[in-house]
Amino acid sequence: ALQDAGLASQKLAIAGKSYGGFMSCWAVGHTDVFQAAVPMAALSQIDIHWGSSDTGYFTDRHAMLGEGDAARERMRAHSPIEYLQATATPTLLLHGHEDERCPRSQAEAAFVALRRGGNQASELVLYLGEGHKFTSQGKPGHRVDVMQRVVDWITRWTR
Numbered sequence: 001a002l003q004d005a006g007l008a009s010q011k012l013a014i015a016g017k018s019y020g021g022f023m024s025c026w027a028v029g030h031t032d033v034f035q036a037a038v039p040m041a042a043l044s045q046i047d048i049h050w051g052s053s054d055t056g057y058f059t060d061r062h063a064m065l066g067e068g069d070a071a072r073e074r075m076r077a078h079s080p081i082e083y084l085q086a087t088a089t090p091t092l093l094l095h096g097h098e099d100e101r102c103p104r105s106q107a108e109a110a111f112v113a114l115r116r117g118g119n120q121a122s123e124l125v126l127y128l129g130e131g132h133k134f135t136s137q138g139k140p141g142h143r144v145d146v147m148q149r150v151v152d153w154i155t156r157w158t159r
Contacts, residue, residue: 011158015150017041017135018102022080025110028091029083036157038150040094041132043102044084044110047075081109085117092123092153094146096130096138121157125149 002008013036016024021042028037076082091114095107107124114122127146130138135146 013154025080028089037091044081084113090121090157096134097126101132
């Protein structure tokens with residue numbers, strides 16, 4: 001609506017970390033309005049997350065109004081992985097290698113879905129020795145690298 005009113009640029013990118021990473025993956029799977037995306041520490045498969053995360057066993061059953069078989073279809077329907085194969089949005093996935101909140105397999109699965117869907121403008125960067133808070137509490141060199149990659153990616157694809 002803001003673009004239609006001439007109040008927002010046609011150059012749009014989306015980035016977010018953790019839940020914001022989840023929403024970034026979800027958004028590019030549902031619209032082609034973004035020229036670039038940078039999901040960080042993203043959740044892509046809720047049905048896998050609930051049994052593999054240090055918090056999924058608790059949070060996902062509340063968010064999905066149940067757990068296990070009772071909520072599996074709802075979890076899949078709300079998982080970005082189900083929609084990523086259809087996106088051509090250039091997507092840079094950034095993730096801590098030792099993340100236990102949103103395990104790195106979440107980013108790896110999203111990357112595979114993007115590539116299998118034909119999105120060759122997608123990349124995955126894993127930060128060795130880093131957990132979920134790699135952007136704010138990680139090694140200083142990693143934090144600088146993250147910010148530089150975000151700026152470079154968005155600049156590259158929104159020209």
